[in-house]
Each structure stands twice: as structure tokens, then as C-alpha cells.
Amino acid sequence: MPDSPLSAEAPAGRPLLSLAGLTPDDLGFVADLASEFGRDPGRFAGLLAGSRVGLLFTAPSTRTRTSFWSAATTLGCHIIHFGPGDIQVSTGETWFDTGSVLATYLDAVVARTNGPQADLEEMATAMPAVVNALTKEEHPTQSVADLSALREYFGPDARPGIAYLGPVNNTARSLAQLVSLRDGMRLDVYSPAGHGLGEAELVELNRLAGREAVRQFDTIPAAPEPVDAVYTCRWQSMGSAPEGAGEGWIEAFRPFAVSRETLRLFGDGKPAVFLHDLPAIRGQEATSDVLDGEGSLVARQVFHKRSAAAAALIWTLRGRDIG
Template sequence: MNQLLSIEELSAKDLERLLDSAEYLKRQRGRDGQTLAGQTWALIFTKSSTRTRVSFEVGIRELGGFPMFLSGNDIQLGRGEPIKDTARVLGRMVHGAIIRTFAQQDVVDFAEFSGIPTINALTDDEHPCQILADLLTIREKLGTWEGKKVAFIGDGFSNMTISWMWAAKRLGFELAVASPVSCQPPADFLAKLDAANVTITTDPAAAAKGADVVNTDVWLSMGQEGQKEKELEFAGFQVNSELLAHAAPGHIVLHCLPAYRGKEISEEVLELHAGTIFQQAENRLHAQKAVLVAIARKS
């Protein structure tokens, strides 16, 4: 493994190995070794961040490396330099790059033209690091995802749901996505996915019925905040106590954060499940360290 651009490109074995490594690194925290000793990794963020930036900076340092944070305003990308030119420059100076941006193609192009390990820290199309953290949380809380049902309530074609659908395809658990019609995956994507264990519905209660995991995210992704008409379409898609009455006994609730309490999730439910949700946030650190270690060993 020399890059992580999407969940789609990973196999079930890849996912399982990364999660095994994340579990080990979490247990061994403070005794990590110096896997990235002498290496400088660029964090190129054109989207703001709390969990992603902090977890990657801490993770790189704990593995002995040096993180270099570069916002869109810090480098010439902010003035219109093509991503392939930025990639060619940084590829001669740093050992790897972690990119949080809008277009998936920018991450793909950076990996191609830089020639260095590249990690997708979020694009409009996928959020692979978050899904790894979520799967780690499911394993910790429920023991396994095998034979489990995961419900995702919210935008059915966001970076989170796209990554969740590929994870379900690879690992075989049942995934039910509930979203308004206008936010559901298009037919061509579902044909490409070709996963009988993934169902799409407009009924949140049907998706949550018997679910072992109920997952949600903000209704409007970063950059969509002004689309009030779209937000109105999500009336009835809140994760609240009434919806969770349909879930399986012993279910868990996930939210990748930040959360807008009273919108996609109620205050009551978030606080009731805060232990799991903030464990999920912490697991970004351990999952991403596993990715960094896998790449370092391959390089």
C-alpha cells in the first residue's frame, strides 16, 4: 500500500489489515517506534478541519515524523497554480502528502504527478480515513461488523455515504441508506457498486429497523451551507429517540462530527451516545497512524 485515495480501491484484506494495525497502535500508544523518523509530511488543506488536522499532526509526530501544515492560502494553489505543478514541486521536497480538499481528481492528480505517498483526508467524493475510524469503533463496541446492519440517515450521496457503500461492498455487512429522493445515489453509481447488501430508501424508520449501528452526518456538506432549500428536504431525517426505537437492542450511534444538534441528531441522542461518538473521533488518530505505517513499510 503506497497511497490511500478511496475506500473503493481497497480490498477486504486491506481494510482488515489496517484495522488490525490500528487496534495494535492504539494499545501501544506511547511505544510506537519511529516509523516516520526523518520524514516530513505536508498537510495540504483547502477545507477547514479540527479532527483531521489534529489527528494527523499528532499521529505523524508520534511516529517520529514532522508535519508541515499548508492551507490553501499558504501556497500558490490559492492563486491558481495547477495541482500538478504544486505536486511536482512538493514531490521533490517532502516524503508524503495528506490532502483535504473539494475535488477527488485533485488528490488523484497530486498522487500521479508528485510520485510520493498521498492520503485522501476528505474530498467531495470520499472520506476514507473517517470510515476506517468508524469501522474500528464498530469492532470495539460490537466485536464485529459481520452479520450486522448499519443504517445511514441523511445525505445518500455524500462523501460519507459513498465510502460507506464501498465498505459494505468489500466487507459484506448490510447497509441501509435513508435520504430524500434528490440526495440518493444515481443509477449509474449503484450499477457500478453492484452490491445487493446495500439498500436505498426514503424511509428512515425502515432503514433503522433492526440496525445495530445508526449513523448520521451533517445534512449540508462543507461548501453547501447556504442551500436552505436542500436542508428543508431533510425534515423527518433526524436521528432521535423515536427513530432509535426501531433499532436493534444494544445498538450504537455514530456521528463523524461536527454535529448540528437539533438538526441531523437530537441533543438527547448525541449526549446519550457521546461516549461512542467521541471514541469514534479519537479513533481517527489510530486509524490514520495505521495508514501511515502501512505506507511507510511499503515505500
């Protein structure tokens, strides 16, 4: 842990930086919290009354930032917003020193940086109650929202199989961690060569699961193993082409685009349901009739981002002690 003259006794709390840091039982508890909040947010009104929460968003966000604000408001928190120019890491201060300072004033920080996961890990050594609202590597609360939407559709005890199509990004990585922790779920990743999970990462996910929970392919077969849901993400994360993609990359990615026919192919004749974390570039990674069509869970994923945000805040600040 770095030494700093700014260090102060940090408030009580626990980080939620990665789903890989949870046990299966922890994940089940957080997932149940999110589902219960989604059904009846009024039941949780004021649960965290008086808690001081910083929303630190140094990268663009529509849904995640607004959903955390909405959840924190319902829970009774006092909220302060930080933009990219509002904290001194922009002038060279370390994330540890920033965390030390914020720990003096706040009970929790929700941070979205699109930067290295290590930045939030460093801040959390000084300010334990840090929620990862997106880094370059992971997006854990999105996966909790996804699970809430899936449980709502298939039932709370369902363990749906999922096919993920497209480049592996922070959302896909957290989805793989979720599947590894949730016994009975399966994830088949279909990514262009060089844009999937690393081999060591894939081995670790399946070691964590104690089974072959995550498989990976670099082509779409004529008859893929059927799944219950097809998931894709925006190919151009934060408006940029996938890392390492060369000129003409869109043509190489085109076979991984999702159409109604894709849903029928993966659903073994009966269309699989569809998920997308948004924002979307319509007509690129998915067609509009998929995004808006029958069997799309996209609107419920958006709805449950607030559910996931509430569950993350409760878990971070109160753990299982929710009265």
C-alpha cells in the same frame, strides 16, 4: 499523465485516495493497524522516524487535521503545515506540478481540500504517497475510524448492519465502499429523494461486493429492517445546504433526523448504537440526547480518527513492511 518540466523522481509510497482502491485484504490490514494503534500507540512510536510529511489543509478541519498531526508526531515524522494560501494552486498552478515540487522535498502529503477527487488523483501521479483527508466525494480515513469504533464495541470479527440517514456526502460514500469491501456487513441508505447515491454508483458498489451489500430508500418505513448501528452526518456540510436543496429543504429532511425513538425503531425495540462523524448541528440531524447518550460511539469515533490517521500514514509510507 501530464508532462511537466518540474517532474522529479517521486519518493517511494502508495496513495490512499479511496477505499475503492483497496482490496478486501488491504482494508483488513489497514483496519487491523488502526485498531492496534488505538489499543497501544506506544508500540508504534518512532516507526516512521524521519519521514517528512506535509499536512495540506485548504478546507476547515478540527478533528482530521489535529488527529493526523498527533499520529504523525507519535510515529516520529517531521511535519510541515500548508493552509489554503500556502500553495500555488491558489494562483493557478496545476495539482500535478504542485505534486512534482512537493515530491522533491516530502515523503508524503495528507490533503484535505473539499474539492474534486480528481485534484488529488492528479497530484498523486507525481507524488504517489498522498493520503485523502477529505475531498468533495470521499473521506476514506473517517470510515477507517468508524470501523475501529465499531470493532471496539461489537468485537473484531463482528459485521454489524448499519442504517445511514441523511444526504449522501463524502463520509457516506466512503462508508458504502467500506461495507462493500467487508464481507458480511450491510448498509441501508435512507436519503431524501435526489440526495442519495446515484443508480450507477449503487450498482458499482454491489458489483464490487459481489452481493447486495448496499441498499437505498427515500423514505423511513414504519418497520425498517433492524440494524446494529444508525449513522448520520451534518446536513450542512462545511456550513452549506446540501447541493440541489431548495428553499424549505430542512422540512423535507426532518423525517431523517435521529432521535432516541429512531434508534429504537431501527434496533427493533432495543436501541441501535449511534455514529456521527462531527461536527454536528445539535437538534437538526440528531438530538443532543442521541449524540451524548448511552450507545453513542461518537466519542470513540473521534478517538479513533488518530488511529485511522496513523494506519493511513503507515500504509502509505511502509505498506505491510512494519517490522
